Amino acid sequence: MKNILITGGAGFIGSNFVRYMLKNEPAIQVINLDALTYAGSPTNLEALPGEKRHTFIQGDICDRALVDDLLRQREIDTIVHFAAESHVDRSILGPEQFIQTNIVGTFTLLEAAKFYWLHERKWNDGQARFHHISTDEVYGSLAPDEPPFAETTPYQPNSPYAASKASSDHLVRAYHHTYGLPTTLTNCSNNYGPYQFPEKLVPLIILNALEGKPLPVYGDGQQIRDWLYVEDHCEAIALVLRQGRIGEEYNIGGDNQPTNLEIIHTLCSILDARLPASPHAPHTQLIEYVTDRPGHDRRYAINMAKIQTELGWQPRQALASGLEKTVDWYLNNADWVAKIRSQQQYNQWMQQNYVDRS
Numbered sequence: 001m002k003n004i005l006i007t008g009g010a011g012f013i014g015s016n017f018v019r020y021m022l023k024n025e026p027a028i029q030v031i032n033l034d035a036l037t038y039a040g041s042p043t044n045l046e047a048l049p050g051e052k053r054h055t056f057i058q059g060d061i062c063d064r065a066l067v068d069d070l071l072r073q074r075e076i077d078t079i080v081h082f083a084a085e086s087h088v089d090r091s092i093l094g095p096e097q098f099i100q101t102n103i104v105g106t107f108t109l110l111e112a113a114k115f116y117w118l119h120e121r122k123w124n125d126g127q128a129r130f131h132h133i134s135t136d137e138v139y140g141s142l143a144p145d146e147p148p149f150a151e152t153t154p155y156q157p158n159s160p161y162a163a164s165k166a167s168s169d170h171l172v173r174a175y176h177h178t179y180g181l182p183t184t185l186t187n188c189s190n191n192y193g194p195y196q197f198p199e200k201l202v203p204l205i206i207l208n209a210l211e212g213k214p215l216p217v218y219g220d221g222q223q224i225r226d227w228l229y230v231e232d233h234c235e236a237i238a239l240v241l242r243q244g245r246i247g248e249e250y251n252i253g254g255d256n257q258p259t260n261l262e263i264i265h266t267l268c269s270i271l272d273a274r275l276p277a278s279p280h281a282p283h284t285q286l287i288e289y290v291t292d293r294p295g296h297d298r299r300y301a302i303n304m305a306k307i308q309t310e311l312g313w314q315p316r317q318a319l320a321s322g323l324e325k326t327v328d329w330y331l332n333n334a335d336w337v338a339k340i341r342s343q344q345q346y347n348q349w350m351q352q353n354y355v356d357r358s
């Protein structure tokens with residue numbers, strides 16, 4: 001691993017991963033390809049460690065000529081593919097972009113990697129690696145008594161987002177099986193931590209609470225997710241890149257199963273403790289039940305036995321302290337927050353998904 005192409009490296013997990021790799025892998029060059037959609041921002045990449053080993057390229061993963069040029073000119077031997085449309089609610093209101101980026105974009109990268117690595121360079125498995133970042137949402141929804149998702153659980157995606165990610169996973173699998181492309185794939189649970197765009201639950205609740213706006217709970221708030229601190233996710237991906245077996249999938253989770261309401265209550269009490277003089281404290285008074293998300297998955301849970309036993313990975317961050325660190329990051333990064341809040345696109349989304357919600 002010398003020259004690594006990270007797609008979507010200006011987004012939430014991608015920018016954390018760029019930071020992680022520059023810090024922990026002093027010999028690598030990072031090429032960061034990101035289209036800078038509403039979800040990506042150069043401000044996520046400020047003050048990087050080892051900045052000279054990072055090159056940012058603004059561009060679309062669906063642009064085959066651009067991807068071909070990058071692979072060849074930078075002699076890319078490793079691709080870590082994060083770029084995606086990533087928000088379930090947006091996929092419900094406008095699925096088309098999810099098909100384009102998540103399916104066509106992944107297909108474009110796979111084709112380009114196949115051509116450059118296998119046909120042009122004739123590299124073998126040890127010389128190149130395509131790592132695809134996916135989600136636990138491809139497995140669908142669990143009943144209360146069902147066992148957690150294992151790598152063998154059948155895919156049953158329920159949202160357009162999950163279906164588009166499932167499609168991309170199948171393409172990755174097929175490119176390994178049919179062409180021998182050296183791939184690995186990870187299916188991860190809900191991430192939280194610094195730089196997460198405030199359309200997702202954790203940062204949305206923090207930012208709304210700071211402004212004294214309603215904290216929207218979809219349905220009864222009893223849905224269950226497994227929450228993983230983003231740095232733990234980055235560590236797991238790096239380990240799979242180094243030691244994961246070619247052609248394999250690994251599930252990654254945080255080993256917890258709170259309800260959404262529990263997450264919201266925890267965030268409120270952290271904010272109460274940090275800001276005792278806030279006119280909005282106790283922040284739980286801002287909680288508002290709103291119309292449920294259509295097709296809302298009830299429960300996700302992850303069986304991590306494979307990555308634990310094969311690679312010795314497990315999450316380091318406990319949920320309570322991880323949420324505290326996350327709240328503190330948003331409190332200490334008021335400029336970052338202000339920049340997003342001032343975006344017309346962000347305000348349009350808040351209007352469309354919350355104010356106009358029937």
Ligand code: NAD
Pocket residue numbers: 007008009010011012013014033034035036037038039040041059060061062081082083084085086087101105133134135136165187188189190191192197
């Ligand atoms: P994000 O929405 O914060 O960032 C996505 C990034 O991709 C943005 O920087 C955006 O500009 C970029 N992008 C979008 N379309 C592009 C295109 N056509 N070409 C180039 N760049 C493009 O997403 P995230 O939360 O960081 O998620 C990253 C990956 O991890 C996604 O593949 C997602 O499915 C997966 N994932 C996310 C979570 C989570 O909880 N956030 C959990 C499991 C898996």
Ligand code: TYD
Pocket residue numbers: 087088089190199200201202204216217218219221223224225260293
């Ligand atoms: P989200 O962060 O969008 O992640 P995902 O849908 O990929 O799991 O949502 C996490 C959970 O929180 C999910 O069950 C939906 C719920 N939720 C709310 O109750 N209110 C909100 O405003 C948002 C954004 C999510």
